Amino acid sequence: MDFARSDSTDLALKILVAGGFGVGKTTLVGAVSEIRPLRTEEQLTSASAGIDDLSHVSGKTTTTVAMDFGRITLDEDLILYLFGTPGQDRFWFMWDDLVRGAIGAVVLVDTRRLADCFPAVDFFEHRRIPFVVAVNHFDGTRTFHPDEVSRALDLDGDTPVVLCDARERGSGKTVLITLVEHAGKVHAARVLAETGA
Ligand SMILES: Nc1nc2c(ncn2[C@@H]2O[C@H](COP(=O)(O)OP(=O)(O)O)[C@@H](O)[C@H]2O)c(=O)[nH]1
């Protein structure tokens, strides 16, 4: 009976981690995941030269061709499954499958290349998927106020913008908690609107 009880209280939520190429998606999933993250990377080859812009991501020699997958237990009974989306345009065909069943998304942003996150922001806005924007702070770059980023991305005022360091487990966890809370509010508001309460 214990088994049945713990089964009924456990909640597993699916979350996407999106954003442009080299913004820190694989790093974030790896930093927070309590299982060895499953990732599919390939050495950057001349085949991707000119397609994957590496000018701002020195030292990066692998690229995620499929996706990152990780798991984190937030509360004893709240488990998040993280799916990192491939950042390159040529993998857009996967997004509709990946998004199925997701309660929300983290859109990672590098302020040096803000425009790289526009497709992800558009994608989630169009499908009405709750998301938070997480500004991954790279060393030596200017720190922007979340409000500046929100204005630059023309976000809905309710969409949270948080600063983070994708390498830090605690920082990544804060981003995920912000998303779960935000998604909870959005879904609750929709249920209320639908029931006419
Ligand atoms: N300085 C710094 N480097 C980072 C940070 N996050 C990621 N990186 C590095 O940036 C590069 C790209 O990160 P990666 O997670 O592979 O990007 P992805 O393409 O979005 O999965 C890697 O070499 C990371 O080690 C960060 O917060 N600060």
Ligand SMILES: [Mg+2]
């Ligand atoms: Mg990656």
